[in-house]
Amino acid sequence: xxxxxxVFAPATISNIGCGFDTMGFAIDEPGDIVIVKxxxxxxxxxxxxxxxxxxxxxxxEKNTATGALLPMLKKLDIxxxxxIEIRKKMPICSGLGSSAASAxxxxxxxNELLDKPLSTEKLxxxxxQGEKIASGAIHADNVAxxxxxxxxLARDYxxxxxxxxxxPKNLYCSVIYSDVRISTNEARKLIKKSIPLKKARKHFGxxxxxxxxxxxxxxxxxxxxxxxxxxxxxxxxLIPGYDAIKQSALDNGAVACNISGSGxxxxxxxxxxxxxxxxxxxxxKVVTKLKxxxxxxxxxxxxxxxxxxxxxxxxxx
Amino acid sequence: xxxxxxVFAPATISNIGCGFDTMGFAIDEPGDIVIVKxxxxxxxxxxxxxxxxxxxxxxxEKNTATGALLPMLKKLDIxxxxxIEIRKKMPICSGLGSSAASAxxxxxxxNELLDKPLSTEKLxxxxxQGEKIASGAIHADNVAxxxxxxxxLARDYxxxxxxxxxxPKNLYCSVIYSDVRISTNEARKLIKKSIPLKKARKHFGxxxxxxxxxxxxxxxxxxxxxxxxxxxxxxxxLIPGYDAIKQSALDNGAVACNISGSGxxxxxxxxxxxxxxxxxxxxxKVVTKLKxxxxxxxxxxxxxxxxxxxxxxxxxx
Numbered sequence: 304x305x306x307x308x309x310v311f312a313p314a315t316i317s318n319i320g321c322g323f324d325t326m327g328f329a330i331d332e333p334g335d336i337v338i339v340k341x342x343x344x345x346x347x348x349x350x351x352x353x354x355x356x357x358x359x360x361x362x363x364e365k366n367t368a369t370g371a372l373l374p375m376l377k378k379l380d381i382x383x384x385x386x387i388e389i390r391k392k393m394p395i396c397s398g399l400g401s402s403a404a405s406a407x408x409x410x411x412x413x414n415e416l417l418d419k420p421l422s423t424e425k426l427x428x429x430x431x432q433g434e435k436i437a438s439g440a441i442h443a444d445n446v447a448x449x450x451x452x453x454x455x456l457a458r459d460y461x462x463x464x465x466x467x468x469x470x471p472k473n474l475y476c477s478v479i480y481s482d483v484r485i486s487t488n489e490a491r492k493l494i495k496k497s498i499p500l501k502k503a504r505k506h507f508g509x510x511x512x513x514x515x516x517x518x519x520x521x522x523x524x525x526x527x528x529x530x531x532x533x534x535x536x537x538x539x540x541l542i543p544g545y546d547a548i549k550q551s552a553l554d555n556g557a558v559a560c561n562i563s564g565s566g567x568x569x570x571x572x573x574x575x576x577x578x579x580x581x582x583x584x585x586x587x588k589v590v591t592k593l594k595x596x597x598x599x600x601x602x603x604x605x606x607x608x609x610x611x612x613x614x615x616x617x618x619x620x
Numbered sequence: 621x622x623x624x625x626x627v628f629a630p631a632t633i634s635n636i637g638c639g640f641d642t643m644g645f646a647i648d649e650p651g652d653i654v655i656v657k658x659x660x661x662x663x664x665x666x667x668x669x670x671x672x673x674x675x676x677x678x679x680x681e682k683n684t685a686t687g688a689l690l691p692m693l694k695k696l697d698i699x700x701x702x703x704i705e706i707r708k709k710m711p712i713c714s715g716l717g718s719s720a721a722s723a724x725x726x727x728x729x730x731n732e733l734l735d736k737p738l739s740t741e742k743l744x745x746x747x748x749q750g751e752k753i754a755s756g757a758i759h760a761d762n763v764a765x766x767x768x769x770x771x772x773l774a775r776d777y778x779x780x781x782x783x784x785x786x787x788p789k790n791l792y793c794s795v796i797y798s799d800v801r802i803s804t805n806e807a808r809k810l811i812k813k814s815i816p817l818k819k820a821r822k823h824f825g826x827x828x829x830x831x832x833x834x835x836x837x838x839x840x841x842x843x844x845x846x847x848x849x850x851x852x853x854x855x856x857x858l859i860p861g862y863d864a865i866k867q868s869a870l871d872n873g874a875v876a877c878n879i880s881g882s883g884x885x886x887x888x889x890x891x892x893x894x895x896x897x898x899x900x901x902x903x904x905k906v907v908t909k910l911k912x913x914x915x916x917x918x919x920x921x922x923x924x925x926x927x928x929x930x931x932x933x934x935x936x937x
Contacts, residue, residue, distance in 0.1 A: 323817075325824040458829040459822070464844065466829050500640075500813055500850070503820040505776070507642040507827045512775040512783050514831040527781065533817070 307340035308416045312408030312609040313452075314393050314600075315400035316476065316570050317444035320529030320561040321509035326468075327400070327444035328454040329605035330476050333393035333598075335401065336612065337368055337408030339385050339416055346384040347372055354391035359405075364436075367402040368409035371433025375410055378429075379420060385413065394598065397480050398564035400445030406433030407449040411609040423450060427465065439488055445564065452608035454517055456510075470604050471520040475579035477557070479548060479586040480568045482596035485541050490565030493537040502532035522574045526558025529572065535562055542567045544593050551585040576601070624657035625733045629725030629926040630769075631710050631917075632717035633793065633887050634761035637846035637878040638826035643785075644717070644761035645771040646922035647793050650710035650915075652718065653929065654685055654725030656702050656733055663701040664689055671708035676722075681753075684719040685726035688750025692727055695746075696737060702730065711915065714797050715881035717762030723750030724766040728926040740767060744782065756805055762881065769925035771834055773827075787921050788837035792896035794874070796865060796903040797885045799913035802858050807882030810854040819849035839891045843875025846889065852879055859884045861910050868902040893918070 313334040317327035342348065347369055349361045363369035368389055376385075387409060395401045410426045410433070421429075430446045443457040447465045458464040509528040516524030539545040542562065548569050552560035556578040557571035569586065573579045583599045590597040630651040634644035659665065664686055666678045680686035685706055693702075704726060712718045727743045727750070738746075747763045760774040764782045775781040826845040833841030856862040859879065865886050869877035873895040874888035886903065890896045900916045907914040 322824055322828070324821050325828065456825060456828040456832070458825040458845065464825075464829070466832055466841070468828070468832060494817065496818075497814045497816050498820050500811065500815050503815050503823065504641050506820065506824055507639055508773060508775040508781075510824045510828045511639070511642065511773040511785075511831045512781070514828045515773070515783055515785060515835065518832065518835055524783070528775065 306416060307338065308412045308614055309336060309338045309612045310408045310412040310415070310609050311336055311612050312404040312411065312449055313605045314404060315445045315448045316478070316563040317400065317442070318531070318534055318562065318564060319513065320531040320535070320559065321506050321513055322444070322456065323506065323533045324442055324444055325510065326454065326456050326513070327448040328470070329448040329452050329608060330478065330600065330602035331605045332600055332602055333399070335392055335404040335408050336390040337405060337412050338388040339409065339412040341416070342384045342386045344384045345382065347376065348384065348386050349389070350386045351388040352391065355395055358395055359389070359391065367433040367437050368405040370436040371406040371410050371429045372413055374432050375413060375421070375429040379417065381417070394480055394482065396484060396486055398485070398562065398566045398568040399478070399480065400449055400564065402437035403430070403434045403445035403449045406430040407446060407609055409433065411450070415611060426450060427463070450608050452606045453604060456514065468514055468517050470517045471522060473574050474522060474525070474604055475573050475576055476602050476604065477552065477571045477573065477579045477583035477586060478563060478568055478600040478602070479583065479590055480598040481542060481590050483543060483567050485565060485567050490538055490541065494533060498533060505530065505532050522558055522572070525572060529559030529561050531561055534565070538562055538566055542569065543595060544589050545569065547589045548586045551589050552582045555582045555585045557582045623733060624655065625729045625931055626653060626655045626929045627725045627729040627732070627926050628653055628929050629721040629728065629766055630922045631721060632762045632765045633795070633880040634717065634759070635848070635851055635879065635881060636830065637848040637852070637876065638823050638830055639761070639773065640823065640850045641759055641761055641774070642827065643771065643773050643830070644765040645787070646765040646769050646925060647795065647917065647919035648922045649917055649919055650716065652709055652721040652725050653707040654722060654729050655705040656726065656729040658733070659701045659703045661701045662699065664693065665701065665703050666706070667703045668705040669708065672712055675712055676706070676708065684750040684754050685722040687753040688723040688727050688746045689730055691749050692730060692738070692746040696734065698734070711797055711799065713801060713803055715802070715879065715883045715885040716795070716797065717766055717881065719754035720747070720751045720762035720766050723747040724763060724926055726750065728767070732928060743767060744780070767925050769923045770921060773831065785831055785834050787834045788839060790891050791839060791842070791921055792890050792893055793919050793921065794869065794888045794890065794896045794900035794903060795880060795885055795917040795919070796900065796907055797915040798859060798907050800860060800884050802883050807855055807858065811850060815850060822847060822849050839875055839889070842889060846876030846878050848878055851882070855879055855883055859886065860912055861906050862886065864906045865903050868906050869899045872899045872902045874899045
């Protein structure tokens with residue numbers, strides 16, 4: 304029987320208002336599934352991609368999953384190949400770290416299949432290389448929380464210094480995805496290359512306060528700290544009804560609401576599942592009224608990162 | 621007998637590398653002493669200032685201590701006056717929050733003398749108004765740690781939101797003051813009004829990491845986080861031998877070394893008193909070699925803020 308593995312890698316929310324290109328966290332759902340199976344061809348192949356409406360490249364150098372595996376295989380110098388199947392279980396270009404999830408799912412699956420030759424830290428580097436294919440640059444704020452779970456802070460990129468931040472058990476996240484197209488690369492172009500120092504200073508204060516709020520289970524402080532002087536003012540217009548979505552979240556008990564990554568997904572924090580559901584439905588109502596297709600996700604913070612779903616049992620896939 | 625009180629208010633170190641205009645902490649020494657005594661003239665007077673070489677204004681509207689007391693007295697609507705004596709026990713324009721210490725010492729002394737009519741939060745606002753006279757703007761990163769003790773983070777200024785950050789018990793600070801003149805206002809002019817987003821992002825990462833390092837007693841992480849893309853590059857040339865001072869600190873076991881406030885004082889962090897002394901002496905050696913007068917202070921983090929030294933006992937003053 305061929306050795307194979309199926310791994311789930313979670314969606315992630317980056318920026319978190321104040322932590323532009325610096326902070327992110329993982330949620331329980333949605334997420335991508337990556338299946339890795341040994342083959343005897345001594346080469347890497349993408350055998351199948353589902354859930355992407357044909358939008359994700361199948362060329363291994365251009366796909367974020369296999370783009371992460373290529374340097375990893377080179378490093379490991381292995382004498383056999385792998386078949387990769389990717390099941391996109393979340394919308395692409397959604398601001399939910401879809402490309403990061405596929406890259407992380409792939410490197411974790413391969414590492415497990417090979418009996419863990421590489422540390423998580425090493426895997427991070429390969430996943431970042433994969434994700435770079437989609438975003439054009441190294442950004443750890445989706446890849447790192449996807450891989451480690453929980454909240455992360457990318458202190459530095461050179462050398463990479465990823466800091467895990469503990470978070471409250473009762474922190475819930477409501478996410479509304481509107482089916483409008485925003486490309487990460489295009490959204491990045493809306494961000495100016497410099498920032499007034501006064502605005503930067505607000506981010507210093509809010510990032511520090513967010514870290515303290517997370518570490519002390521202070522959900523009000525978390526809420527006050529999710530303030531965005533960079534991404535939200537530049538990108539809110541890309542998300543139809545953004546102000547109304549945000550207001551509906553706050554009106555229904557959210558402590559904060561902001562753009563997830565470069566959008567169009569919008570997330571809101573609250574302190575109970577009940578509130579998270581109420582907030583989610585209120586946000587969904589706004590988007591539905593605009594006649595825009597949408598997905599709603601209600602989730603706790605995912606503290607574990609990727610999950611092995613199964614080994615070997617092909618028939619159930 | 622006339623009612624009177626003598627209060628010590630500690631020096632503070634702001635910016636801390638990454639936390640420009642946002643973070644600061646108090647040290648055990650040096651600090652200023654403010655004496656407040658009731659008078660029957662129904663007016664506020666500065667009766668004496670020592671240790672300032674005649675440089676601090678005695679006009680009550682232009683002095684940071686009485687500048688803080690004026691709005692406080694107006695608020696309290698008190699029918700009698702006060703004599704104020706200020707003993708500068710630290711160099712002025714040193715980057716050690718000298719004007720903040722006098723303002724904090726004054727408001728705390730008056731509040732104690734009047735049996736605490738105002739909360740610490742209210743006192744903060746008056747002290748900030750006093751300090752504004754010296755620095756030209758509201759900056760809480762010296763005033764707040766001086767008043768509260770420990771590390772603080774100014775999350776927001778409007779409305780003011782001051783967050784206390786716990787810190788390791790074995791965190792020591794070595795401070796070398798070089799007797800060269802740097803005016804806070806002049807030093808501020810060296811700072812550009814905008815910052816490349818890439819550099820701002822480094823500060824986001826480092827502020828968040830510094831908060832985590834402080835809260836988890838991770839002195840290595842604290843050291844890695846004290847990185848400055850704003851103040852140090854713009855102001856290092858104002859401090860003779862700055863690079864050599866910093867190198868000597870790092871060579872002798874400091875986990876970080878940077879400019880205190882707008883300088884010329886330089887601080888270094890380490891994890892023991894022994895190291896802090898060794899680092900301090902090494903930094904002092906560099907400055908002394910340049911034939912510049914200097915003061916060395918070795919201190920733990922001051923966790924309590926201002927301290928009442930005595931009531932009434934005039935003879936011992």
